[in-house]
Amino acid sequence: xxxxxxxxxxxxxxxxxxxxxxxxxxxxxxxxxxxxxxxxxxxxxxxxxxxxxxxxxxxxxxxxxxxxxxxxxxxxxxxxxxxxxxxxxxxxxxxxxxxxxxxxxxxxxxxxxxxxxxxxxxxxxxxxxxxxxxxxxxxxxxxxxxxxxxxxxxxxxxxxxxxxxxxxxxxxxxxxxxxxxxxxxxxxxxxxxxxxxxxxxxxxxxxxxxxxxxxxxxxxxxxxxxxxxxxxxxxxxxxxxxxxxxxxxxxxxxxxxxxxxxxxxxxxxxxxxxxxxxxxxxxxxxxxxxxxxxxxxxxxxxxxxxxxxxxxxxxxxxxxxxxxxxxxxxxxxxxxxxxxxxxxxxxxxxxxxxxxxxxxxxxxxxxxxxxxxxxxxxxx
Amino acid sequence: xxxxxxxxxxxxxxxxxxxxxxxxxxxxxxxxxxxxxxxxxxxxxxxxxxxxxxxxxxxxxxxxxxxxxxxxxxxxxxxxxxxxxxxxxxxxxxxxxxxxxxxxxxxxxxxxxxxxxxxxxxxxxxxxxxxxxxxxxxxxxxxxxxxxxxxxxxxxxxxxxxxxxxxxxxxxxxxxxxxxxxxxxxxxxxxxxxxxxxxxxxxxxxxxxxxxxxxxxxxxxxxxxxxxxxxxxxxxxxxxxxxxxxxxxxxxxxxxxxxxxxxxxxxxxxxxxxxxxxxxxxxxxxxxxxxxxxxxxxxxxxxxxxxxxxxxxxxxxxxxxxxxxxxxxxxxxxxxxxxxxxxxxxxxxxxxxxxxxxxxxxxxxxxxxxxxxxxxxxxxxxxxxxxxxxxxxxxxxxxxxxxxxxxxxxxxxxxxxxxxxxxxxxxxxxxxxxxxxxxxxxxxxxxxxxxxxxxxxxxxxxxxxxxxxxxxxxxxxxxxxxxxxxxxxx
Numbered sequence: 001x002x003x004x005x006x007x008x009x010x011x012x013x014x015x016x017x018x019x020x021x022x023x024x025x026x027x028x029x030x031x032x033x034x035x036x037x038x039x040x041x042x043x044x045x046x047x048x049x050x051x052x053x054x055x056x057x058x059x060x061x062x063x064x065x066x067x068x069x070x071x072x073x074x075x076x077x078x079x080x081x082x083x084x085x086x087x088x089x090x091x092x093x094x095x096x097x098x099x100x101x102x103x104x105x106x107x108x109x110x111x112x113x114x115x116x117x118x119x120x121x122x123x124x125x126x127x128x129x130x131x132x133x134x135x136x137x138x139x140x141x142x143x144x145x146x147x148x149x150x151x152x153x154x155x156x157x158x159x160x161x162x163x164x165x166x167x168x169x170x171x172x173x174x175x176x177x178x179x180x181x182x183x184x185x186x187x188x189x190x191x192x193x194x195x196x197x198x199x200x201x202x203x204x205x206x207x208x209x210x211x212x213x214x215x216x217x218x219x220x221x222x223x224x225x226x227x228x229x230x231x232x233x234x235x236x237x238x239x240x241x242x243x244x245x246x247x248x249x250x251x252x253x254x255x256x257x258x259x260x261x262x263x264x265x266x267x268x269x270x271x272x273x274x275x276x277x278x279x280x281x282x283x284x285x286x287x288x289x290x291x292x293x294x295x296x297x298x299x300x301x302x303x304x305x306x307x308x309x310x311x312x313x314x315x316x317x318x319x320x321x322x323x324x325x326x327x328x329x330x331x332x333x334x335x336x337x338x339x340x341x342x343x344x345x346x347x348x349x350x351x352x353x354x355x356x357x358x359x360x361x362x363x364x365x366x367x368x369x370x371x372x373x374x375x376x377x378x379x380x
Numbered sequence: 381x382x383x384x385x386x387x388x389x390x391x392x393x394x395x396x397x398x399x400x401x402x403x404x405x406x407x408x409x410x411x412x413x414x415x416x417x418x419x420x421x422x423x424x425x426x427x428x429x430x431x432x433x434x435x436x437x438x439x440x441x442x443x444x445x446x447x448x449x450x451x452x453x454x455x456x457x458x459x460x461x462x463x464x465x466x467x468x469x470x471x472x473x474x475x476x477x478x479x480x481x482x483x484x485x486x487x488x489x490x491x492x493x494x495x496x497x498x499x500x501x502x503x504x505x506x507x508x509x510x511x512x513x514x515x516x517x518x519x520x521x522x523x524x525x526x527x528x529x530x531x532x533x534x535x536x537x538x539x540x541x542x543x544x545x546x547x548x549x550x551x552x553x554x555x556x557x558x559x560x561x562x563x564x565x566x567x568x569x570x571x572x573x574x575x576x577x578x579x580x581x582x583x584x585x586x587x588x589x590x591x592x593x594x595x596x597x598x599x600x601x602x603x604x605x606x607x608x609x610x611x612x613x614x615x616x617x618x619x620x621x622x623x624x625x626x627x628x629x630x631x632x633x634x635x636x637x638x639x640x641x642x643x644x645x646x647x648x649x650x651x652x653x654x655x656x657x658x659x660x661x662x663x664x665x666x667x668x669x670x671x672x673x674x675x676x677x678x679x680x681x682x683x684x685x686x687x688x689x690x691x692x693x694x695x696x697x698x699x700x701x702x703x704x705x706x707x708x709x710x711x712x713x714x715x716x717x718x719x720x721x722x723x724x725x726x727x728x729x730x731x732x733x734x735x736x737x738x739x740x741x742x743x744x745x746x747x748x749x750x751x752x753x754x755x756x757x758x759x760x761x762x763x764x765x766x767x768x769x770x771x772x773x774x775x776x777x778x779x780x781x782x783x784x785x786x787x788x789x790x791x792x793x794x795x796x797x798x799x800x801x802x803x804x805x806x807x808x809x810x811x812x813x814x815x816x817x818x819x820x821x822x823x824x825x826x827x828x829x830x831x832x833x834x835x836x837x838x839x840x841x842x843x844x845x846x847x848x849x850x851x852x853x854x855x856x857x858x859x860x861x862x863x864x865x866x867x868x869x870x
Contacts, residue, residue, distance in 0.1 A: 032730045036638030054732040056768050060850055061637050082769050086838075088635050088850035090673050114732055114768070174673070175639040177646070290638075291728040295713060302607045302713055302726045330713060331723045356638035358728075359646055 001132055003108045005050075005079060005116075006140030008127040008147075013116065018059075018083045019100035019107030023131035025147035026050040026076030029310065030117045032289030036356020037096065038063050041073040041105075044159040044198030045266065045308050047240040048076055048150065050128055051288075052113050056081035062092030063099045066173050069200040069355060073105045074159065077130040079116070083109035106130045124284045125150070125310060150310060151282060155241030156197035156249065156267065160219035167194070167214040171205045177359055179209050180366040189213040190372050193231040195221065197239025197249065197267045202355035206362075207235065210369050220248045223255035233261040233372045236268025236347065243270035243280045243311055250274045257343060261375050263368040264347030270313055272347045273338060279317035283334070286310040287350075290357035293330040294337075294350060302330070305350035306357025313338070313349065344371045381604060383420055384709040387464035387494070389442075390417055391457070393475035394428025394435055396449050401625060401757040405689035406472045407433040409700035413470045414440045416704040425461045427454060428471070449474055451481045458482075458491050467707055469497040469660055469683035470700060476503055476683055497707040498682045502656040506682040509585065512655075519650045522676050526587030535572040538586045539565070545589040548572055550579035561589055590676060591621035592846040593667040596633055598648040599691040601661050601702065603711040608649045609728050611661070611699060612691035613641065618753075619846040620667045620678075622820045625686060625757035630770065631694045631735040635850050640673060647677065657682045660703035670848070690737055693764060695729035736773040737764040740781045741822040753820040770854050778825075788855070789829050790862045798833040799866070810834045817844050825855065832859040 003017035007028065027049045031040055034055040040046065058080040078100065085095050100107050108130050120126060129143045170176070192212045194204065197219050207214055215229065219239070226234065234256055243250075246267075253275035256262060264272040270280050287307040294305045315325050315335040327337030327348060339346040346368075352361035392413055395406035410426075411434045417424050418441070426441035429448050436444050443461060447453045449471075466488070468479030476498075482488050483500040505511045516523045525542045528551070529535045539546055548571045550558040558578025562568035575584040595616035602608045615635065617628035633641060648664045655662075663685040665678040688699040696719045705715050712726035739759035743751045751758070763780035767773030775787040785791060796809055813830045824845070831841055838852045845852075 032732075033638070034632050034730055035636060035641045039638060054730070055632075056732060057634065057734060057770060060634050064637070067637055067639055084850070084853075086850065086853040088848055088853075089637060090671060091637065117732070173639065175643050289730060291730045293713070293724065293727040301605065302609075304609060304728050330726060354642060357642070359642060 002135060003106070003130060003132045004135055004137075004140060005108055005111060005128055005130050006137065006144050007119075008141070008144040009119075009123060010141055011119065012137045012140065013108075013111040015108045015110035017107065017132045018085070018097040018109050019078065020104045021132040022104060022106050023129065023133050024050070024077045024106045025127065025129045025143060027150045027310070028052065028079075028116070028120065028126050028128040029286055029288055030054050030113075030120055031308070032291065033306075033356050034290075036290065038067045039069050039356040041075055041078060041100075042069040042071075043200055043308065044070050044074045045200070045238050045240045046075045047155045047159045047198065048153065049240070050077035050079060050130060051075045052079035052116055053081075054113065054117050056113065057084065058082070059084035059087060059096040061089035062087030062094060063096050064089070064091040064093050066091065067355075069202060072103045073100060075105065078105060078107040079111065079113060079130070080107075080109050081111070081113045083107070106132065120285050125286060151242055152245050153241045154245035156219045156239040156246050159198040159240060161196045161216055162218065164215055164217045164221070167204045167216055168208050169205060170209045171202070176209070177362060180363060190232040190369065191215070191230075192233045192235055193217055193226050193229060194235045195219060195237055195249070195268065197237050197246070197271070199237035199239070200351070200353060200355065202353040203235070203237060203265060206353050206365050210365050212369075219246065221252070223252040226252075226256060227259060231260060232376070233263065233368065235368075236262065236264035236272060238266035238268060238308070238351065240267070242282070243267055243274060246271060257345060261344040261368070261371040262347075263364070263371070265351060265353070266309055266349060269338070269347035269349045270311055272345065273313040273318065276323060276340070277317075277319060278323075279314045280311050281314055283310055283312050287329070292350065294327050294361075295330055296327055298326055303360040304358045305336075305361055306354050307350045309349060344375055346371070381709050381711050381714070383705075387422070387496075387708070389423035389425060389461065389463040389465075390496070391425045391427070391461065391463040391466045392417075392441070393449065393454070393466065393468055393471045393478055394426065394430065394433065395471040395474045396429045398430065400760060402472050402474070403761070405686050406470065406684075407435055408689055409684040410435040410470045411440060412698065412700035413467060413704040416701050417467075417708065418442070420705070420708060422708065423463075425457065425463055427457055449478055451478060451485065451487070454478055454482060455487050458487065458493060462491060463493060465494045465496045467497050467704065468495060468503075469703065469707075472683070472685070476507075479503065497660045497703065498657050502658070502682055505655045506657070506680045512680070515654050516651070516677050519654045521647055521650065522674070524588045524590060524676055524678070526585060528583055528585050529572075530576075530582055532569065532572060532576075535568075535584065535586050539568055542588045544568065545591065547587045547589045548575045549585040549587065550575035551583040551585065552580055561591065590667045590669075590678075591619070593620040593669050593676075594635070594848060595620045595624070595627070595678075596636075596644065596666045596668065597624065597629075597687050598644060598664050598666070599661060599688055599699065600648045600652050600664060601699065601706070601712070602652050602657060603659055603706045604709060605711045606653070607712050607726055608652060609712060609726060610645055610648060611697050611729060612695050613644075614687060614691070617847060617851050618820060621755070622753045623755055623757040624665070626739050626753045626759050626820075628739070628825070629690065629737045630851075631691065632731065634770070635848055640668075644675065647675070651677065651680055655680060655682060659706035660684070661688050661699045663687045690735075690764060694735040694766070695731060697725070697729050733766050733768055734770045734773045735764060735766050736770065736777045737762050738774075738777040738781060740783065743822065751821055753822070770851075771858055774854070775858070788825065788858050790865075794830075795826070796830050798830055806834060810836070814844060817841070828852065828855050829859050832856050
């Protein structure tokens with residue numbers, strides 16, 4: 001079935017549908033990972049976005065029941081160069097296309113994704129529409145132009161959990177990474193409250209594996225109530241959209257600073273920076289892929305990291321008296337991590353939980369647990 | 381870290397004559413190393429017995445010796461030139477072997493010469509089967525199960541443990557003679573007995589067979605600050621049992637989920653650290669059981685290899701050049717990326733295309749040689765192509781072999797004209813085609829095409845060839861496209 005992608009700059013691509021028959025608008029972004037399409041599709045941080053893969057052959061290994069970052073695909077739409085309905089992998093349970101159709105996600109194949117990627121790299125992320133219903137170019141371009149911009153958009157409130165829930169599930173597949181070796185003290189698990197701005201399940205699985213009992217709470221959950229729960233630590237999750245639009249999140253974090261150890265990832269990192277008085281800005285075309293080199297300024301070592309963000313923290317906006325810049329992106333020099341010089345608070349822009357991507361930054365979970373332990377250590 | 385200033389002159393060992401299994405890829409890597417090290421201000425001394433190489437051009441080294449690459453000759457050169465270091469990782473197995481010989485005989489110590497790139501201990505750990513297996517055990521990775529035995533009783537015990545089929549490899553025989561694969565107990569007894577007699581020390585390695593498993597390779601680089609990056613993943617079209625040099629290979633890996641790929645990536649990083657390759661590139665081979673995903677480490681080359689040359693071309697990451705810089709002390713983040721110029725070399729290339737390499741054989745020139753492909757490399761060359769789809773790259777590579785084929789069939793050069801086959805002949809030809817496909821042979825992909833034209837299914841073809849169904853599906857798509865085009869008239 002014919003499907004079209006139209007962009008706000010007037011470009012129209014014609015290809016073939018391999019997902020649901022429908023129409024959807026979103027911000028068109030590209031991801032450079034060569035593996036991990038199932039994890040990418042089910043990552044809530046992609047809410048509101050149409051994702052195109054730069055790697056051209058997608059669907060090869062089908063989809064399975066294990067490699068999910070949430071219960072369903074979260075992207076607005078999906079674009080690839082060549083889709084494979086035929087798949088080969090011992091864990092596969094269905095084809096990618098069938099899975100997308102079952103969840104009513106629009107998907108397009110057979111267009112020049114390299115041209116599309118180059119266009120996004122040149123002019124920046126673009127609003128677009130994919131449709132199997134409306135094939136009129138002028139009408140589609142108009143729809144792309146009328147779709148909302150990512151700037152100022154709070155999408156965390158859209159993807160966050162409706163009610164609090166406990167989590168203790170760990171990854172039981174043979175692919176699970178072993179924890180760096182920190183056993184909980186006197187058999188009692190650390191109790192961590194997780195702010196869900198669109199949390200990836202592998203973050204929960206990692207924290208659980210490090211001996212944490214988790215309570216996942218909605219994005220707007222009041223700080224006072226968090227403190228009433230008396231957690232050992234607080235985690236700020238990844239999520240979609242513009243961080244500066246999540247005012248309630250920033251205000252809550254301000255109230256939690258200095259009260260409990262805090263660790264943030266991605267949107268959690270950005271919200272933390274804003275709560276600490278910093279600023280964020282929209283990147284031209286974002287960082288989305290599994291090969292971003294990040295330098296740890298404390299150890300001078302390089303980590304190959306998994307990334308997915310369209311906004312970034314402005315390092316210069318942070319008070320250097322109070323905040324240490326801990327990680328920097330070696331491709332464009334943007335901020336990748338911070339740590340408070342006095343309070344037990346740190347965060348990273350990239351994804352130590354990987355999924356998809358390399359495991360180089362796994363040590364950050366260990367650092368969070370160490371931080372919690374230190375808070376509990378008897379004063380000398 | 382800045383480059384080392386405590387060394388002033390470096391000896392590079394070339395790979396010698398071009399033979400099957402060792403071709404111009406080592407001229408490429410050696411030439412790169414010479415250029416880089418001279419640019420960095422080191423005095424470069426080169427030995428290579430093959431004058432028909434770029435690296436022996438006069439302007440590439442400060443002193444070039446076109447002499448036999450033997451320990452005795454190299455020792456004379458060391459005595460005369462007194463280099464501070466030897467870079468043994470650029471000239472293939474030949475260079476590595478010489479370096480080991482010189483270190484073992486005490487020559488390096490006598491002249492105070494250091495091995496850079498890979499130290500003696502690392503080379504030995506990677507090359508010695510037992511040491512390698514121990515190293516893998518220590519980091520919790522599986523290598524093929526099995527062990528060395530000296531009697532039939534011991535052999536039968538091992539057979540009981542690991543089950544058939546089993547590979548029998550006698551120790552210290554030339555080119556692995558006296559070895560083989562046993563599919564039943566009778567064969568097993570026979571081959572172990574034969575192996576024990578062939579081995580001068582009556583020792584045989586009895587090992588689990590992973591023939592038919594999926595084969596993968598990772599190209600890994602490490603610097604002195606212990607940063608490790610993966611340059612390229614490669615998936616072999618042909619399953620385990622066919623030498624990589626005789627396999628069609630594809631980059632990047634096509635049928636691994638991210639979870640499976642990351643386990644392999646983690647393993648590769650652990651391996652390069654455990655073996656102790658300090659700087660530069662290594663090539664690590666894995667086998668994966670297609671039924672349950674069990675991963676086994678096959679081997680590691682602690683040096684620039686044939687696959688490094690392929691990975692360099694496939695990704696644009698100049699492995700030999702960077703390896704030479706790492707050997708003299710630079711770290712990955714200090715070296716600029718050749719393609720972007722602005723970003724550092726400490727990244728993992730990601731590509732938006734597919735790369736296919738197809739070997740070329742010339743059995744016409746070797747009359748009487750068995751053309752069945754196995755663990756000993758038989759191809760004399762290869763063609764690599766890049767495309768936005770596997771099919772595009774595959775077709776381009778077939779055409780680039782310059783064997784008169786224009787791709788997968790449809791060029792009037794078929795052995796069997798399936799389309800015009802009389803109905804009564806189809807079964808006979810089909811049997812011929814499928815019999816041929818039972819053994820890995822050169823140009824089997826053309827027979828896969830005949831099989832698809834004859835209506836053989838992907839499943840059936842997979843059972844016979846053990847080529848991953850995803851690759852077979854792509855071949856079928858090419859055949860189907862040809863059929864469709866054939867249906868049109870001008």
